[in-house]
Amino acid sequence: MKKIILFLIIASLILAGFAGCSGDKGKTLTLEDLKDITVVSRESGSGTRGAFVELTGVEVKNADGTKVDQTTQEAVIANKTDVVLQQISGNQSAIGYISAGSLNDTVKALQIDGVDPTAANIAAGKYALARPFFIAVKDTNNAVANDFIDFILSAEGQEVVSKSYIAIKSDAAKFVSKMPEGKIVVAGSSSVTPLMEKLKEAYEKVNPKVTIEIQQSDSTAGITAVVEGTCNIGMASRALKDTELAKGITPTEIAKDGIAVIVNTKNPLKSVTKDQLAGIYKGEVKTWTELK
Amino acid sequence: MKKQKILERLMSIVFFITATISIVSVILILLFIVINSIPALKEIGIVQFITGKTWAPANIPASFGLLPMILGSLYVTAGAVLIGVPLGLFTAVFMARFCPEKLYKVLKPLIDLLAGIPSIVYGFFGLVFIVPLIRNTLGGTGDSILAASILLGIMILPTIIGLSEAAIRAVPQSYYEGALSLGATHERAVFTILLPAAKSGIFASVILGIGRAIGETMAVVMVAGNQARIPTGILNGVRTMTSNIVIEMGYAADLHRGALIASGLVLFVFILILNIAFSLMNKKKGA
Numbered sequence: 001m002k003k004i005i006l007f008l009i010i011a012s013l014i015l016a017g018f019a020g021c022s023g024d025k026g027k028t029l030t031l032e033d034l035k036d037i038t039v040v041s042r043e044s045g046s047g048t049r050g051a052f053v054e055l056t057g058v059e060v061k062n063a064d065g066t067k068v069d070q071t072t073q074e075a076v077i078a079n080k081t082d083v084v085l086q087q088i089s090g091n092q093s094a095i096g097y098i099s100a101g102s103l104n105d106t107v108k109a110l111q112i113d114g115v116d117p118t119a120a121n122i123a124a125g126k127y128a129l130a131r132p133f134f135i136a137v138k139d140t141n142n143a144v145a146n147d148f149i150d151f152i153l154s155a156e157g158q159e160v161v162s163k164s165y166i167a168i169k170s171d172a173a174k175f176v177s178k179m180p181e182g183k184i185v186v187a188g189s190s191s192v193t194p195l196m197e198k199l200k201e202a203y204e205k206v207n208p209k210v211t212i213e214i215q216q217s218d219s220t221a222g223i224t225a226v227v228e229g230t231c232n233i234g235m236a237s238r239a240l241k242d243t244e245l246a247k248g249i250t251p252t253e254i255a256k257d258g259i260a261v262i263v264n265t266k267n268p269l270k271s272v273t274k275d276q277l278a279g280i281y282k283g284e285v286k287t288w289t290e291l292k
Numbered sequence: 293m294k295k296q297k298i299l300e301r302l303m304s305i306v307f308f309i310t311a312t313i314s315i316v317s318v319i320l321i322l323l324f325i326v327i328n329s330i331p332a333l334k335e336i337g338i339v340q341f342i343t344g345k346t347w348a349p350a351n352i353p354a355s356f357g358l359l360p361m362i363l364g365s366l367y368v369t370a371g372a373v374l375i376g377v378p379l380g381l382f383t384a385v386f387m388a389r390f391c392p393e394k395l396y397k398v399l400k401p402l403i404d405l406l407a408g409i410p411s412i413v414y415g416f417f418g419l420v421f422i423v424p425l426i427r428n429t430l431g432g433t434g435d436s437i438l439a440a441s442i443l444l445g446i447m448i449l450p451t452i453i454g455l456s457e458a459a460i461r462a463v464p465q466s467y468y469e470g471a472l473s474l475g476a477t478h479e480r481a482v483f484t485i486l487l488p489a490a491k492s493g494i495f496a497s498v499i500l501g502i503g504r505a506i507g508e509t510m511a512v513v514m515v516a517g518n519q520a521r522i523p524t525g526i527l528n529g530v531r532t533m534t535s536n537i538v539i540e541m542g543y544a545a546d547l548h549r550g551a552l553i554a555s556g557l558v559l560f561v562f563i564l565i566l567n568i569a570f571s572l573m574n575k576k577k578g579a
Contacts, residue, residue: 038433043518043539044350045548067352076435076529077518079539083419090424091434 029092029266034288037280040087040096041075047191048081051237052097052259055129056278072283085262092264093288095280100130100258101164107262111271122166122258128274130258133165133192134236136249138226143180144210145232151175151203152254160202165195166256177207187215188222188235195255196235223249322560329557332356332550341554347520349540349548356551358558360522364437364530365506365562367523368516371441372448372505377498379445380452384494387453388460389482407450415514418443423515432527435517440530443511448501455500459493460486492573499570506562509534533559 042049049071053059059069076094078084084096089106096107100117103109109117112128121127135152137145151157154175158167186196193216200212217225219236226234227247240251261277263269269291272280279285333341336356344357383403391399422442427434463486471481487494509532517529518539531539533555544552 044348045540045542045544050350065352067350069348069350073519073521074529075519076433077520077531077539079513079518083514086419087435090420091427094433 028268030268031288031292034093034267036093036287037285038087038091038094039072039075039280039283040078040084040094041071041281042084042097043077043079044069044071046079047194048097048099048259051131051191051257052129053281055131055259056274056281058278058281070282072281074283075281088262088264092266095261095263097129097259097261099164100166100260101162103260103262106265108265108267109260109262110269112261112277113273114271117258117260119166119258122256123168127258129261130166130256131237132239132253133189133195133255133257134238134240134251134253135186135188135192136223136226136234136236136240136244136251137232138229138249139232140250142184142232143178144182144184147178147180147207148184148199148203148210148212148233149252151177151206152199153252156202156206157199157254160198161195161255163198166258168253168255175206179207179209181209183211183213184232185213185215185230186233186235187217187225187231189219189237190216191237191257192235325553325557325560329550329554332547332554333557335547336551336554341551342558345522347536349544349551354548356547358533358536358551358555360520361531361533361536361555362558363522364516365532365534365559367437367530368440368444368512368532369502369505371437371526372444373498373502375441375445376448376452376501376505380449380497380501381456381494383449384453384456384460384497385482385487388457389478389486403450403453406446407454411447411508411511412514414443414447415511418511418515426527430527433517433529435515435529436527437516437523437530438526440512440516440532441526443515444505444508447508447511448504451501451504452497455497456490456494459490459497462493463489495573496570499566499573503563503566506532506559506566507534509538513538533562 042052049069050059053069053071058071059067061067076087078087078096081098081102084098085102085104085106088094088096100109100119100122103117111117115121115127117127117129122130135149137149140146152161153169153172155172156175158169158172161167186200193214196214200214204210204212215225215231219238222231222234223236223240223244224234225231226249227244234249236251237257240249245251261272267288269288272291276285276291280291285291336344341356341358342362343359344355345359346355346357347360348355387396387399387403418439422439423434425434426432426436426439430438467485467489468481471485472478476484512532513535516531516535518531518535519529520531520536523530537552537555537559540548541552
């Protein structure tokens with residue numbers, strides 16, 4: 001008798017467990033079914049978050065130089081792209097964002113203002129949540145800097161780019177180094193820095209005679225440093241301003257960074273506008289029905 | 293004879309060195325934490341750091357208030373104790389005094405196995421099982437204090453069961469027999485005589501369980517939601533001190549990095565208090 005009771009208890013526990021994860025699989029739901037929006041964000045300091053809040057206007061920059069990231073405090077914080085994907089694929093009411101290069105089938109990418117986050121759209125500049133990565137030089141005769149830039153724009157360099165970002169040239173030529181010697185300093189945007197580190201690593205394998213020093217600050221500081229001659233190559237994660245170009249520097253686009261906004265595959269929504277997205281991440285838009 | 297003496301002398305030096313290494317590592321870690329957090333604490337201000345409610349390192353100017361994380365750690369740990377201690381204690385009683393021999397041979401290795409599962413696996417289990425379960429039954433996002441508490445409650449079970457069981461078994465058999473001879477039933481003897489007699493060992497197991505829960509990181513990061521604000525309910529997400537460090541360490545520089553190391557110092561102080569409480573309890577037992 002005791003054994004039967006024990007068995008029944010265990011069986012019901014197991015069944016209760018399974019009931020928890022079943023639910024209506026595969027069925028597309030309506031926005032009413034989704035109820036409250038679960039906002040998933042990356043941690044502050046993450047480059048993806050930095051780009052997202054900047055591009056959507058969730059981050060407010062004041063004239064006095066102060067910056068406030070207004071991402072709602074109720075946002076679930078995931079510290080890796082994989083965890084964001086897991087959160088979104090496991091929660092039908094969730095919304096999140098990841099680098100466009102990391103998209104997969106477990107989630108659905110939303111259109112922003114009616115444009116899909118494909119590599120082609122990002123490269124063509126049609127997709128709103130994308131930004132260019134620029135480098136700029138003042139002295140166009142520095143052999144080391146020129147060789148390094150040639151490498152970045154070559155097939156090998158663009159392959160490094162396409163591992164985590166969108167390459168801007170799909171038909172670049174193979175790289176032939178002129179093997180210059182010397183040292184250059186690259187400074188600027190912290191968003192471009194991780195890419196630049198990888199490019200440096202790949203380039204130093206081809207031409208071990210150079211030393212490349214990378215200094216991380218921000219886009220504006222990087223461009224200022226080039227203008228003042230304290231570094232050879234400046235990095236910026238935005239298009240250069242006319243006032244900056246007027247100071248006699250030569251910009252080159254090296255890559256594009258796109259951010260995909262993702263929802264659960266059961267979510268019927270196809271497209272959001274940038275303003276709606278900002279509303280969601282500031283915590284002003286709280287339910288899915290408000291997005292109709 | 294002389295050879296043996298030299299050998300003994302040599303071995304005692306070896307043992308002394310190994311003991312020194314472990315003590316020196318503790319001191320080095322403490323020194324590292326303290327030295328690296330002092331500049332940040334000076335700049336932010338200790339009171340502001342511990343009582344500040346806003347953690348926004350990316351803002352300009354940044355603000356570093358650790359209070360939400362301190363409370364987060366306390367809430368999650370308290371939840372884990374509420375869930376893990378009764379479950380673990382009763383399991384220990386069952387294992388020590390009620391379990392049939394055959395079943396014990398199966399259960400004991402299974403409980404030991406629970407201690408060997410890597411915390412990231414616990415975290416993944418929580419993420420794909422506990423979190424959706426809470427979301428579907430109780431609502432909210434699922435990433436919550438409750439999810440983290442349940443998960444940690446399970447994770448501290450082996451510590452509590454193992455130590456409590458040993459404590460109960462250590463009570464002299466004569467206590468139990470005396471109770472029976474005075475007319476107590478088996479259940480009554482266990483719960484009114486054996487358990488109170490094993491009290492100090494059981495408390496020790498709870499304190500070690502708390503230590504494990506407050507220090508756990510990977511599993512908690514995956515199920516707690518990690519919002520850096522003071523939670524208002526058990527279905528709210530929460531960020532613990534350990535999560536705060538692991539989430540932001542990869543990007544942190546300068547003051548932000550110092551602030552994270554200072555969170556480590558606060559955590560260290562918490563663990564220190566726990567350990568002191570633990571040794572005080574052991575002293576009392578000896579007296």
